[in-house]
Amino acid sequence: MLILVINSGSSSLKYQLRELHDDGTDTDNPVQASGLIERIGVPGSGVSNHTQALDVVARELDEVLDGRRIDAAGHRVVHGGERFKKPELVDPEVIRAIDRLAPLAPLHNPPATEGLRAIRDKWPDMPQVVIFDTSFHQTMPPEAWRYAIPDKWYTEHGIRRYGFHGTSHDLVTGKTAQLLGIDRSEFNGIILHLGNGASATAIRRGKSVDTSMGYTPLAGLVMGTRSGDVDPSIITHLITSHGYDAHQTDRILNHESGLLGLTGHADMRQVLESAQAGHRESRMALDVASYRLAKYIGGYHVAVNGAQAIAFTAGIGEKSAPFRARVLDRLGVLGVRYDHELNMSRSDEPRVISTDDSTVAVVVVPTDEEMAIAQQTFQLVEMSGAWGQGTDAYKVS
Template identity: 45%
Template sequence: MPDETVLVINAGSSSLKYELRDATSGARLGRGIVNRIGHDGTALRYQVSGESPVERPLPGASYAEAIAAMFERFTEAGARLDGLVGAGHRVVHGGTEFSEPVVVDDAVLSRIDALSSLAPLHNPVAVECIRLMKEHDPDLPQVAVFDTAFHATLPWEAYTFAVPEDVAAEHRLRRYGFHGTSVEYVTGRAAALLGVEEDDVNLIVCHLGNGASITAVRGGRSVDTSMGFTPLSGLVMGTRAGDFDASAVLYLQDAAGMSTREVAELLERRSGLLGLTGDSDMAAIRDRAQRGDDAAQRAVRLAAYRVRHYVGAYLALVPGLHALVFTGGIGEHDDGFRAAVCEPLAHLGIEIDPRRNSAPVADDGGLIGEGSVPVAVIPTDEEAEIAHHTVNLVRGTSTPQTERTPDPSQT
């Protein structure tokens, strides 16, 4: 066990994921998850690197009990928790308050809590888990890393909605963007792969999973992204509709008598791939499509079309593009979907090598096409990015928050 470690915590609406990492190398030493917190069937699953996973029931456990079980399991596994340098927490929404990771004190925690109306399923549990960790060890630094932070560099014209400024200001209406921690990690890895300085790299990053987004990166900074005020907009996702005319929401409320909650349930949980096929898993849908299932074929075609739609738009925003990058569960593992996206884009210099595309992806990624616009697959590792920021902040080597500002030429 290394002398110094860092703990990474990702609190979901009913789950707690965590990893223990080497504070110097970033290597994963162990990981765990507590599922169905507060519900029947709550269970902890933990795996020390190189060993078989351990699972145990935690009936109806709360987040406090989940964290206690996490530390108990660490002790059983022989982890040296006296070497912890800090705990890094994934926080979904930082609003305009937070454009960089921060060490959490009571004032910061209160500011994060005040943003809960923008992410009601996620920010409150992140706040609760940070509080519980501070109670468990008041001297251990707690660091918040925000999914929205990487997109703090969006220029005004990219984040602004064309509504009256007073309404937008009062209700904090703007494009925030999400998946920023993943995109930031992938941007760094892509720059290294391509031999380009991170501050100079120009990319279109396709984070494709059950939740999916695309980000235009110019000079290492986010300049546009498909997710907006919430993670609903943009691409076709597992259960989310993606881009949807706001007037259609009003129509459903008036003509169909649907409540706001019912429309939200429709667009967030019953749409996307699930609404088109009855299945939210892209691998299963592509298998059905290959067997001739018409609904599955249409869904794949629509999902790929929406990706190409954004790629085309972002080509106009990122001159001197170094690469089109795929990441996320679908982006990393579904060679057929990557082909469905790229093959119609050959006229734009986006071409993939079928042999490379179907080969296993290396841990640090690789090129699958070297046309005039190279195409790369790079596995994401949000936990590594959170660990990196946590260690740097605790050791005082991080970039000050004031330095993550929009490109002056784009404001």
Template identity: 45%
Template sequence: MASVLVVNSGSSSFKYQLIDADSEERLASGLVERIGESTGHATHDTPDGHWERSLEIPDHAAGFAAMLDAFKQHGPSLDEHPPVAVGHRVVHGGARFFEPTLVTPLVLINIEDLSDLAPLHNPANVQGIKAAQKAFPDLPHVAVFDTAFHQTIAPDAYTYAIDADLAKRLRIRRYGFHGTSNKYVSGATEDFVQRPVTELNQIVLHLGNGASITAIDGGRSVDTSMGLTPLEGLVMGTRSGDIDPAVLIYLQRKTRISTDDLDDLLNQRSGLFGLSGRKDMRDVISAADKGDESARLALEVYLHRIKHYIGAYSFELGRVDVIVFTAGVGENSAVIRARSLAGLEQYGIEVDPERNDQRGGGIRVISTDASRVTVLVVPTDEELEIARQTLSVVG
């Protein structure tokens, strides 16, 4: 009963899942966190129960030792479900990686070299890969890049209109993110509507604390809202999304704000949090319902940006067959889904209130039977997609 171990590594934590290679059943999952702190914490979940413990975890290698001990103590047995490979989520592949890639020393060097484009993510991804290679030295390790799905975007959509030589030298262009989620969701949509993905034009709204929207033509990404970094595009929990670049110049001239503080402002103190003091969409909606003006405005700005992109991508695609909501907010907030598409009935987009309000764990239709555009809620599963792509490399 072969399996695939999927790892998503951060600078002070990593998540893992063990997935059956044939049935795609999730055999176990866990989280190792507070790596490098005085006391670390590890959780391990299987269909038989939940376990957690606190222990010293000085580095990622010790974290993987704790993970292996959890498998040994609580199962499932890695001897009975031997991993055939380890799949790793890597955030930024730049323009170099456009498919899942077997990790070699040269590939690791390239991932590290791309750290300038994702300083908070790629170094942590490399740490996780190196620790996993020590824990599983005889297994192939595969890097699955969050940017890879968007490598089909054409130059006119990914090019920024700045000095061409400077952009080329510093690798400045639109890359896009949430690609692994988009690939999984577009494939799941194909299965659900029983039409080949090559015949479908989709707009996928990945709405979580980080949020993006992607136009998919025949299974290929043709445009996406995130750019060089995950900051561009939609309003997010703490990120500003689109902003006039001159605002940054103005801020620096007026306040002498440092580059690091400017980065913190746009990524950690903006978005819903910057407008309302709340980063969780549930809190924003609740406050707006109670008459809080800042929360109401934050919600309106958030929804305005979504409609802006839906309109742009509808014209870019020429025809829209399916609109998909996914990720934490997209899957769970009936309010956001309804208000994002309100007033678009003349364009063939009609949401059924009763269907939209129903909660469920699987894929479901929330549009009316008369709607020309099918509107779906599709729970994403990035770990399963990483497992699938890993198997596609190792066979």
């Protein structure tokens, strides 16, 4: 069983071809092929749009497939708004609905629908499934997702907290509960997805009840190039008093801020190396980032009525022991204790790094969004009996 996982960015297309058993679990060698096509639409790149990018993918896959057929495709879609609360089998109305949500994610949703149409045209018999970053957070209560803004901004423009990284937060929630021997429906915890993009999610009874990203992925924690939380009046001040325009300000906050803005480095490894070499700005950046994260952890400890675990995941969360230590050292007031040697150890398996006397378990749990998307795709197609459905089921006018 072969599942093609597609992640369409604003100017990139990442793919992975995964092999599953007939029960939907990974084989011993699940990743059959993977690749990344970048600079889509950039003059001189040779790839003008995501349809052409899928042509490149098809050529690369031809060398791997050797006559085998791809059974289904699963797509990561950034924004599902309030319309999509779970993965959906793709049909014409689903594509149109994702198109209608483009104002909420103008850089990401249009490429996603372009990818859906391109696969439909290239492999018309292939069932497709969409998995949304936002859907896991649709369980948040109104007090977590409403902003204190005029009601019509929400009712007319959809402005509210949506949250992102949902596939990862969902997967790691289940893995953490399993690691600790707690039934997911009884699990309360805090999941920290820390990569170039970073978010924290409060989990109560196995479901998201709050998350640090907001209307867009810009809100919340200090990230590689994103600022995280800032006073909104800063933006209006820059525009009205210093000649910035909206697009320029948005670009700076998303692409020139965070660790990059503070240190000149977007990569946490470089920031840590620079700090160890005595670079004052890098030390300050680590203090800012770890302090911001610790504040969120403290708040979410309240939100879940006492966390049973704090889980670190994604690139920084899994691999940066020095940054984990900086964060955990701030949490002693909560009774958090960790083993320094266990924290420094490396493993591809989920592991506990807290000590027995810690009031909250601290774990490091690898995430695998591609695996989660492939398995959710398999499950939905299997449940719907949609294997190998004909062209008409997926044709979009």
